[in-house]
Amino acid sequence: MTAFEQCFDMSSDMIIFPVRHHSPACSLQLERAAELYRPDCILIEGPSDADGLISYLCSEGITPPVCIYSSYDDKNKDGKKFRAYYPFLEYSPELTAMRIAVKMNISVHFIDMPFALQTVMFSEESVTDFCRESEDYYRLTAEKSRCRCFSEFWEKGFELTSSADTAEFARSVFMLGEYMRELSSADEKTLTREAYMRKSIAAYKKTHKRIMVVCGAYHAPVLRDKGKSVKFSSYSKTDSALYLMPYSFAETDSRSGYSAGLLFPAYYTEVWNNIKSGDNEPFLSAALNYIVRTSRSVRKTQPVSLPDEKGAFYMAQGLAALRGKSAPGAFELIDGVRSAFVKGPAESGSVELDALLRAMTGTGTGKVDLPENADIKIVPPCVDNFRAECRRHRLNINTVVPQSTVLDIIKNKKHYEKSAFLHRLEFMETGFCTVEKGPDFSSGTNTALVREHWSYRYSAGVDTKLIDLSVFGGTVEAICLALLYEKLGKLHTADKAGALLLKGYMMGLSDKVDLGYSRLSDIIGEDMELTSHYRFLLAINRLLTLQRLGSGQYSENILSLLRLSYNTAVTAFSLIISRDDENDDSAAEALRLMYSLSADHPEECSRELLIAALDEASRQPDISPQLYGVSMALLFKNKSISSEEYRTYFENYLLSANPTAAARFLSGIILTGRDVILTDRRMLISIDSVIRRTDDAAFMEILPHLRQTFTAFTPAETARIASSAAELYGTESSIFEGSLIFSAREIAAAAALDRKSAEMMKEWGIYD
């Protein structure tokens, strides 16, 4: 007896049915084989620890594609997370085998190594060589059969001949696996998995008399062997988890990188459904449907005529006849559309082919709706909550096609809630959504915008991330709060706490911040960096603005935090008054903000406290020029000093200080009290006198500071200053306006003068 005959002996106590994963033809033949053999137990190549999920996989609430998601946190590898997906399509032989068992009321089990055990025993890299060898095998097989790829060979030889005799079909699949095995030696991991499967089969043989094993063709030749015994390691079951979750068609397509997958899962699902509905020409019907669907999609952007559709259908059938195929398959369909629809050079990105290929792959996702009384939790509650929230907010997660939404977060409460939900998912790094355009309160950019433009796209990866985060809570909100507190616990600076607080508000969790209030207070109280408090106060200020625009009421906790940060900032200011860091103007900015806050929130931000600190600072001999300027301007604004005093201090400082210090002082003045410069002409005269007495070298040194300082003025203000300056010198202000335009003649004359100067300088030996 040949190896195949031994494996497929209907009179024996066990048959092995070799399959190609996700092959409709294999599923169809598997049904026939089960009918012929009438097994009392079906064993499937799948993770044995997922046995409990089989009954749910066969339940009515499941709409493929779905997958078993297996995760393992290996404590011996620094808690590294390992994940694996076991996807099932409507026509996957493994799912068909389970459904057969349920229908025949016989036992059914998975027999492969649990994923966790595989990760414990083997590194991820151990399969690389095997993959390369099998790729060569696929390529050579396709070349020999004059097909463009292995998928076409498979479709021609198996999918389109699914009505062949079951034993012959099984033999062909078996031989394919056997040849592959001969050409490419199995790696250690595969051999161990096979040993595990053999061990499982032996165990079930003790309790069953007619066993049907459903496994990949590559493993089929060795599962009857005795094989070498393998010692299996153990793994921590508490660190591994299994869930049933929806999967997408796109992720089961081999083009997406899923090596065990077939091409075009949505197309084959349609073929499978046609077969199941009794269609005698399932491939022909599918081809026609896809041509019509593609033309409908393409018509949105360009014309497709009925004769084009007819041409594509004719082409698909003609090619099938020419290639000796019983019906037009996926490749004839693609060729038909390419030939009849594409009017011009067929570039890889043609609209017609893209539309067809997208439809053939499928943009939909599966569904996992299990009865409320399910005795085990198939998915963590947070995944259910995510889906429920998506439904509530009308976010389409039934497709993997990117979607977008525009939200008016200020005026529309529902939009604000939707935005908060999306911010939560973004904060959780699920990869579900990104904000394309809108206000960013953390960085302070585009804060005038009132709309957020979001793009989002569902993929199985979102569920995976949610499952991974499920340890933090049962809802998206609970997870976010837990993550927020966790982050807060690791923070030590007020600026980062401020950013987190803003994020919390955007996530609609500001009222839940109470729980983190004491931690926030600690952080703020302990941070003595004025710059850090400046950023925190900025964040609080934005938050208060948002609260005013939103509910119109301020949160008590936020106001308390404001008071605490303000007071700490005043103390922090007194510690840095002598520091003059030219690159850091944030201290001056902080004082300006604090002054403004003391006007807006007098109860929380005591003006007296700030003025006392400024007064004290202004008396210090070593105060930095910029902070002195800021202090003087704020004291004058508060009327703590008279205008006469202010001008005297101003003039004296400018006249006595070195030019650089004078420029820094001026920048402090302008930053906080520029209105005085604009209104009091005498201040301008003082500035002018300082500039006039400065020699050229010193002027060049302070020029950058002056330029930077004057950027604080608006164009209108600059024009006013220019006018005053012109008046001072008895000239017209128009000479400062606009650009100076030189004629070509003037430029030529200037260039000639320049050349002449250079020649003279060379002659005198002072220029080389």
Add this chain to the structure above:
Amino acid sequence: MIKTDIQRPLAEEVYSEELYALEYADKGNRRPEGWRLSPRAVRNFILGTDKPVKTDCKEVHIKQKYFGNNSMIERAIVTLAGNRGLMLVGEPGTAKTMISELISAAVCGCSSNTVQGTAGTTEDNVKYSWNYAMLLAKGPVREAIIPAPVFIGMEKGIITRFEEITRCPLEVQDILISIMSDKVMNIPEWGSEGMLFAAKGFNIIATANTRDKGVNEMSSALKRRFNFETVEPVKNVSLEKTIIAQQCSELLKSCGIDNEIDMTAAEVLASVFVELRSGISPEKASIPKLSCVMSTAEAVSVYYQSALEAEYYGNGKITMKKLTENLLGAVAKENKDDLPKLREYYGGAVKLRAEKLGGIWQELYDSRSQI
């Protein structure tokens, strides 16, 4: 019988033996009306067969004539079996004309019924014109008509080849619209019965060069009457080498030179062309993109020229110096700005190969002074 005194015999003459064998073996197979061979036999004629085809007296090996996308050839054949014309588009030198000739030869045994599209092509060149002496003597009778390729194709039920269709003015292109949809040509001079109905087997294979895109963009009405097939340049060195070797062998034989093809030189040339075309080398060297067309036809020409020079002025062996000289001509004829890029290619990818492999690559690298 192939005439030996002509430079380039027709495809149906060159491959008459293969066509006869295929026709012989094709008996009983279903074929579109007016076709000489079945679609499968046409495919076998162009793509070759693994086993020889038996006739009444001998076995004939059907060799592969087109190396490239087999599916494209199959689509082209099925297109012609239907009611749409075939439009072959692609870069210059990608064998569009050769495919058109081979298909015509196999489908109807005639590849010479051709219109060469130019800016000066008129309606008369496409449909028909009159012998005015006879027109005056006998009136508008059939004998007074001088048929043009489309007329001939319709009358005889054979393929009409329309080369470089986008070079023709739009009004000339659009003549084909009614002919292709109604399969009838109106001849008003014949009065109320002035119509020429296309015989079974008539169809049109047109070619268009993507470099001419936009010169005379086809109307969408005409586009709808054609199925478009893009003929891609060769991306594989061994395939390019095979084409160079096969075509040069035939060209040299037609010149009476019976030297064996230097496969090493052909491989070097194929590598150079594929790399310059794709901008990728196995060493991942930086390869500048040339603006000229580095077509396979150009590669064949470079080898052919080098072989002729070697035969007439040398010892019959192709030198890398001659190869570089001829390559230079191929590159410089379109854009002189490509020459520094070619020099850069020699100083980069070729140098790396010379250091690694030596031999003929070193010889090629040493010939860079020619550029």
